[in-house]
Amino acid sequence: MIKDTIGIFDSGIGGTSIWREIHELLPFENTTYLADSINAPYGIRSKQEIIELSRKNTIKLLELGAKIIVVACNTATTNAIDELRSEFDVPFIGIEPAIKPAALKSKTKTIGILATKGTLSSGLFTKTSELYTQGLKVIEVEGNGLVELIEDGKIYSEEMDVLLDKLLLPLKENPIDYLVLGCSHYPYLIPKLKEKFSPDLSIIDSGEAVARQTKTILEKKGLLNIDFRQKGSCIFYTNYNPSVLNKIINPKNNEFQVKQLNF
CATH class of the missing domain: 3.40.50.1860 (Rossmann fold)
Structure with missing residues (x-):
């Protein structure tokens, strides 16, 4: 072939x-x-x-x-x-999650990362994060349940809204100015994420x-x-x-x- x-x-x-x-x-x-x-x-x-x-x-x-x-x-x-x-x-x-550009550009020195447990617990993620986030506050959130809803075609469902409100709470409690999406499913949530954060927040993926x-x-x-x-x-x-x-x-x-x- x-x-x-x-x-x-x-x-x-x-x-x-x-x-x-x-x-x-x-x-x-x-x-x-x-x-x-x-x-x-x-x-x-x-x-x-x-x-x-x-x-x-x-x-x-x-x-x-x-x-x-x-x-x-x-x-x-x-x-x-x-x-x-x-x-x-x-x-x-x-x-990989686009940690480097978020870390270099952050003015509040506080960034958020929304990713799966498998990514956040991996050695490669830890190595990359340690390399670029010295002196920064990094809020890591496991997006448990998001992939399943996206796979079921429920991006704009009430169920998705409820889950996002729950998961995003730690991010909203901190002055993050960059949100890094650490799962290739998550860009489909960008319209929903923009509804839930200040327009000043930058959302980046890879x-x-x-x-x-x-x-x-x-x-x-x-x-x-x-x-x-x-x-x-x-x-x-x-x-x-x-x-x-x-x-x-x-x-x-x-x-x-x-x-x-x-x-």
Whole structure:
């Protein structure tokens, strides 16, 4: 099989926020997305479980012709990407909470991080946080339950509002001026988060940086598509109910293919 697609995987639909940034920056590249929704959320799983699920997703993407793999999941990146890089002969792009820009730009010297338990408890997150947050107050909040509601298509539900009000209380009690989103599902909550905080709060995620890094690595490896005659194909696979993924990807029309696949 010719390896001609950017492979992307996440523990569900959240990584589509990363896919959007990649597709916008590299519209002529083919992309193949795996939503491992049947095993979501990864954030409550053990490190070994996360590694095994990440291996499974990687193997499937390689079977589907991936020339590079984007781990569009903070929890999988922080817990499994080192193992993936040591085992598979393909470039990997990871995703981490954007702590560095928040720490450097904060004027109140107080930042918030909304992430999964799996990300916040990982060694990579701890190392990154210690490197950039000296002298800052960091309010870490586990977004327990958020991924499940997003996966169920309940972003704008009353249930989501109640959960957010509960989870965000420690952040509202502190003068944070930056909120770092440490899960690729969470960018879909930005409209709700903006309703609940001052307009002065800056909310940042890693999507744009991941897209730029993907382009850089493709260029360095000589893998960048230079045929600009037509836009690349974009195919999405899920091992659960495809309706929510389809709604996220195709809100107005059926431009992109969404298929159910056992993996």
